[in-house]
Amino acid sequence: MTDDQHHATQFEREIRMPHTPLRRMSLILAFTLLLAPLGAALAQSSGGTLRVAINSDPSNLDPHRSTAFITRVVLGSVVEGLFNLDENYQPIPELATGFEASDDRLTYTISLRDDVVFHDGSVMTSADVVASLTRWLALSTPGRNLSPDITGFEAIDDHTVQFTFSRPIGALLISALAFSYQAPAILPAAFVEALDEAEVIRQPIGTGPYKIASIQSGNQVRLERHDDYAARDEDPIGMGGGKTAYLDAVVLFVTPEAAVRASGLEAGDFDFALGLPSDGLPRFSANPNLTLYTPYQGSLDIALNSSEGMFTDLRLRQAFVAALDMDTMMLAAFGDPSLYRIDGGLWPQETAWWTDAGTDPYNQKDVERARQLVEEAGYDGSPIRWMTTRENQGYYETAVVASQLLQQAGFMVELEVVDFATILSRRRDASVWDVFQTGFSIQPDPTQYLVFDCNWPAFWCDAEKDRLVEELGVDRDFDERYAIWEELQSYYWEFHPAVKVGDYFNLYGSSNRVNGYASLNQVFWYNVWLD
Secondary structure: OOHHHHOHHHHHHHHHOOHHHHHHHHHHHHHHHHHOOHHHHHHOOOOOEEEEEEOOOOOOOOOOOOOOHHHHHHHOOOOOOOEEEOOOOOEEEOOEEEEEEOOOOOEEEEEEOOOOEOOOOOEOOHHHHHHHHHHHHHHOHHHHHHHHHEEEEEEEEOOEEEEEEOOOOHHHHHHHOOOOOOOOOOOOHHHHHOOOOOOOOOOOOOOOOEEEEEEEOOOEEEEEEOOOOOOOOOOEEOOEEOOOOOOOEEEEEEOOOHHHHHHHHHHOOOOEEOOOOHHHHHHHHOOOOEEEEOOEEEEEEEEEOOOOOHHHOHHHHHHHHHHOOHHHHHHHHHOOHHHEEOOOOOOOOOOOOOOOOOOOOOOOOOHHHHHHHHHHOOOOOOOEEEEEOOOOOOHHHHHHHHHHHHHHOOOOEEEEEOOHHHHHHHOOOHHHOOEEEEEEOOOOOHHHOHHHOOOOOOOOOOHHHHHHHHHHOOOOOHHHHHHHHHHHHHHHHHHOOEEEEEEEEOOEEEEOOEEOOOOOOOOOOOOOEEO
16 A cells, blocks of 8 residues: 555545446456356355354444444444445445545535435434434544544535534544444434433444344344345445345354354354364364454454553553563464464554554563562552453463463462453443453554543553644644654553554354355455355
8 A cells, every 4th residue: 555545635536436446346356256156146145044153242232332343243234334444444435425525624525325224214314424423423432532623513414414623634534434443333313312321222223234133142143134225336345335135144142162163163053153263273274164264353452550550650561561472472362373463563564554663662571671670669569450351362361371471570460350241341440450451453544543542441641642642633644644653653662551462363264155254354244145
C-alpha cells in the first residue's frame, strides 16, 4: 500500500466511487465462476444449518459498547454500519452510498441507501442513522474520541446525514464508521430511543443478512436468514460488498474447551470451530475431511492497572516489562511458530502504519534488571492480582510463563482463572485487579487503539498521550501523521500502560462441506454455503 492511498483526497475519491476497484474484482470472480463445477454453484442455494463451536459465552451483544471478539463473531452477520472494510482494511460503503467533503474539510455529507430493511420489517432512513450514531458517539471509545470535535450531526433529508467539525478530522470519522468492535451499527430509531441511558442491548435489531432468532445463555445463539435482506449490487470485497445468506441458519454453540471444539469438529458434531488447539495442527492438517484457516487475528496484550495499586509506580511497570520473554510466552500460547510473530510494533505489519519506533523495551528477557527495579521501588510483596482465562487460546499459558519469570524478578503473582465474560465485567473496577489479558484486532486508523482511551480498562490518563492522540487525529498528509504515530508508539513503550506480547494468527477449522468462508481478520457467515 503506497502512502498516497492515505492522502485525504485520494481516500475520498475511492470511497465516493466504490465500483472502480470492484470492476477489476468482478472480472476475476467471473472468470473463476466459469471454471467452477456446476454442482458447487447449485449448492450455494441449498440452505441447511451451519453448526459452529465458539470459545466463550457472548454475554454482551451491545454493538456500541462491547469490545469483545466473541461479540463480533455473533454480530458480524447481524448488524451493519455505514461503512465496512475491504481486504486491505480500508473503509468502503455499506449502508452508505458514499460521502462528500467540503473544501475546508469541516463538513462531511453522507448519502444513504434507500432499500435497507431492518429485521423488524421497518425501512432504514436518516432518523435511524442519527439515533444510532448519537448513541455510538456517546458510548463507544472511537465515538467519544471524535465527539469533542463534532459541532453538528443532523439529518438533511430521509437519505442524507451531515457532520460538521471544529477541525478537519472527517477522514477519521469515515474510518471510525467502519470500526469492527464497539461497532457503529445502525439500529431502528424506535429501538434505540426506547433504551435507558445505561441499558446494555441484549438482542440488537440489525440490517444484516442474518438475524438473532434465539439466545440460550451459556449454551447457544441461533441466527436465521433475514429474508428481506437487501444486498449491495456488487461482488464481495473484503468484509463488505455483496452479501448472500445461503444458509437457513447458523447455530453458535458455546464450547469453552478447545479440545472439545476440536473433537467435535473431527467427529462431525460441528461444521466449523473457532480457536482450535495449536498442538493439534499436525493432526488437523493430515485429516482429509477438514479445511484449516489461519487468518491474522491481532495482538496478544497484557493490560496494567496504572490508576490504582502497585503499578501506579512506573518502576514496577518497567520491571514487569523487563522480566518478560515474549518468545517463550508466545510459544507456550500458540505452540507452532507459524501461528505467531514476535513484534513490538503496536500496528501490525499488514498495514502501512507499522513501525518499530520506541520498541527497545520490548522482549528484554532481563530478569536481573527487573529484580533491581523491584528493589528500587520498595515493593512490599503484595501479589499481582492477574485475571486470566482458559477460554481464549494463549491467555492462560502466557500468564503461567509470565508468572514464573515475574517470581524470579521478586514479584508475587496470584492468578485468578475465570471465564472471559467475568474479565469483561470486572475489569471496569480498577480496585479489584492489577493485570488482565486482552488482544486487539486490525482497525483502519491508529487513533482507534483502545489503550489510548482514558476510560478503557488500563485507564491510561496522561496529558502527553492526549496531546499526541489529538495531533494524530488531524486530517493531514500521511507522512506527517506517521511521524506523530511514531512519537505516540514510543511514548507507549516509555509509559507501559499495557504490554504487547506478540501478533498471532488464528487456527480455525471446518468440515469440507463448508464453502465460501472468507479467512479474514473478522468472522462472518454470509457468502458461506454447505455442500
